[in-house]
Amino acid sequence: MQPNLMRAAAVTLVLGAALTACSGGQDGLDYQTDYANHRPLRVTGHPSTGSLETVQKVVWRLADGDADGLAALNTEGDDAGPAARAWVRAYGTAARAEVTADFLDEGSVRQEVVLHFSGPRRTQELTVRIAEGDTWGIVLDDPAPRPDTE
Template identity: 55%
Template sequence: MRMLKKVPVLAAVALLLGAATTACTDDGPNRYQSDYSSHEPLHTVGYPSRGSLEIVQETVWRLADNDAEALAGLAVEEGSAADTTARNWVAAFGKAAGGKVTADFYDEGSTRQVVVLYFAASGQKKAIEVRLGQHDSWGVTLAETDPAEAAKAPDWAPATPGGSGSRSPGN
């Protein structure tokens, strides 16, 4: 009888320890909940896949947090170009990413997708590419080491989200 009383207590302790461990990890479900509740919602146009939507959302959150290191961690390929590009993007778009942002997704997103971010507070636009990388995980292409190139608006994108039917340029 005494042993039966200990089993629920041990199970409860194990459950609490597991929950505490998950809450401490950077990529646990609590991180997403915390990020989601502490940032402006991302508005979307077009047809993102689950993977492309998640990586774009995280990209905008890292910009809003002015966290170049975490943004570089989302890169498809690691390296100094990703680190430099992340710093450039944070400098150019970090402040505006804290407000209303609309992501216009072009084409289908099974392995790669071009996305134009519209920053309402500043009127800026930024075209990014997200794609599958190693181990079939989504990442963002960070290869703009020149600050002027990193801050440049795409000349092919419409002035407002959805203006071209969310298709690739030239289609």
């Protein structure tokens, strides 16, 4: 093999390994793809890394009409399918427009968040928290849309 081709192959191998390490595996790749395919989430307050990622996933699942993906974020262990489908009906279209998340209080293990949907000008409160296995999720109750007060 020619020296230039060997160097190019080595650089490609090193860059590929570095990108794989940075992506965090398939979950990291899925997150990057979701991030690139959706509108940015506007944020106020002080989210933790886990609470921010979880709220972004909630908004993305709503925007995609993915009730199963939303139900998978539930931390309560019960059948979240009906509540997730109700959330998608209530906010699916609105989640494709601009959404602001107000992160209240401190978010090391649990945080209250208020979502403001700009399309229908409605708000929805939710709780994000650490569940079993130290993964973040949400308490998925039936939605209770309220007119936005802003």
